[in-house]
Amino acid sequence: MVKETIDFVRAHYESEKFIPLHEPYFAGKEKDYLNECIDTTFVSSVGKFVDKFEEDIARFTGANYAIATVNGTAALHIALQLAGVLQEDEVITQSLTFIATCNAISYIGAHPIFVDVDLSTMGLSPEKLKHFLTNETVMINGQCVNKSTKRIIKAVVPMHTFGMPINLDDLKTVCDSYNIKIVEDAAESLGSYQNNKHTGTKGLLGTLSFNGNKTITTGGGGMIITNDETLAKKAKHITTTAKIPHRWDFNHDQVGYNYRMPNINAALGCAQLENLPEILKNKRNLALKYNDFFNDKPARFVTEPENTTANYWLNAIVLDNASERDEFLTVTNNAGVMTRPIWKLMSGLPMFQKAQKGNLENSIWLEERVINIPSSVKR
Template structure:
């Protein structure tokens, strides 16, 4: 790509953030009640997994997303692991997902003793493509006498479908719900990156049986680490039990009735989350404004801005562009980083990693093309705007 285009991009980013210092992709911003709430937690001595802020954070997330319930966890991967367990994913099962995703998506499948099956994504939203999903199932799957979806060749149960809302852009949820319903496959959403994103007016993470959200330090709001399970109230009771070492309520005895997980989110982290939730509308407004400026800046250039899908509202967690080819992608990354503007490529496809290279896959032409051409741009909120 031309030096002029790169220079314009570098100049815009530096002017936007008002600095010549190194500009990261997405830094956290703490300009609200974070210090006050954390100090309150310390004063209370309830800094671990019990405390008022845990419940408040769960209630705030449920109310904002429209989910019936929410259960806080120590990180997004833990949330996703429990989501899959509660969806019925068992050792030996197959779980259909996308190769264009962060490694935690596939790791959570492996934690359950299951294996990922990789299906292609849709270039318009970077998420699992319903057409590619249905085509793979038509060729490779059957419904058995009990109505379960099984792989035709091996008879292995295909117990779940796990799309990821890439960079906050909602996947084609109507299509995925339709295909999963037809094939009797449980839909679980990896909504780690999509807090504040809506599909046709409804928040992501509320279409499947369960969903996982992340609050890692680079997410739109952060608790340092942290995650959340979105689900119905009955499932939430089970999720709370599993994530609290499967400990039964008792006034003094330690009674555990199954193998559980110590996946609880500490109260001190939840205090951060409550304060960050208060700022979420402002964060979203600024991120959407930045996306609009990128869109205008890149109009008519060789860089294709990755925009929100039709009838969707994206949080634009990480803005991205598609370059004409792999060489121009590398050129853009090298020059911007040399000028203290952080850019990076998308993750390596999961099917190219050594632990997943032998997994079943469909045609991944779109995934491969995107992986060769995509570049993420600085997308964080400006601290001085709050």
């Protein structure tokens, strides 16, 4: 099967050269907008492209507000602050995620708690979350308190893994009953929907990433999206060093962050976003081809969950065991076709080994079997 996969990928991309996992796709006005940005000399955090990119993302996702940041981790850091997470609070998330999710929690001085994922979505399980909260917490004065640590659980951060939307409706029902805020890590899911609603827009806040390997890129960049006007204004204020607007004076009313996206990055994003419908169509066509190819193979191609539309950012397959996974990774990468395993569980990393966790059987099962395969837009 491995050789057949290599042949299939090379035939699709019509190349015998190295095939990356996911490379950016530039086919629009990227150079025009970058040149315009340079010609105006507005290349830093002030300029028309930042405002335009925010407006365009808000319009595309259906969010009322969008605030551009330097990267997705910065967006998540600020979103957690805006959700009321404080030092020594606790945040529930999934162990099967990219490190940025837990890094952002740690920046605040909060503590992650790891709850298992659903096999169907690879994202945080509403059922497992409900089981944890029912058995491990108690409500005190309207706040969810961890029985064992006595700390307040302020937020839940689900992640839409590889662009596959999770069951946000059921997750929100659970969180609402425990007065816990949802901050969606939608870094990988621009163009993904659950029940016709874009990921990142069902929680209190959501965050997106525009890293070089994402569906569209600004080189480095992120976005906070929300429907709450007050939170949106605070987000913009905090990410611009909390400076009080004035023509020449420097006054700051709180600790802020230099997290604003530069105009030159936003210029790239504006051009990329214009091509997003074409990119999503191309990626869906590739996913359909992969699905047909793996239909009679000893590997399961990961498809979008029921009642969702996925962007198929990174295509993935599930093998039978870790041994088969390792063989697949070795042979494909030796042949110049880039593949990679899913992330190591956060609960296994040295800085999070002591974090509280539930039964992570699904996360462990997926960690041993999931591989990402080439997912670039065909040129």
